[in-house]
Amino acid sequence: MAKEAKLKCLRCGYEYTSPVSDNTELEERTCPRCSSNSVRQIREEKKGED
Numbered sequence: 001m002a003k004e005a006k007l008k009c010l011r012c013g014y015e016y017t018s019p020v021s022d023n024t025e026l027e028e029r030t031c032p033r034c035s036s037n038s039v040r041q042i043r044e045e046k047k048g049e050d
Helices: none
Strands: 004-009 015-019 039-041
Touching: none
Parallel strands: none
Antiparallel strands: 004 015, 004 039
């Protein structure tokens, strides 16, 4: 099963998942809802024990 990245559009706030590319070059992403290219990956926070 391929890894998936959580992505969020900074323009409309739409959150979705997309397969992670094996390509090492930078990849431009486009929001499927508003077609903006201001899409960023949402990093998973590491849960530490308190």
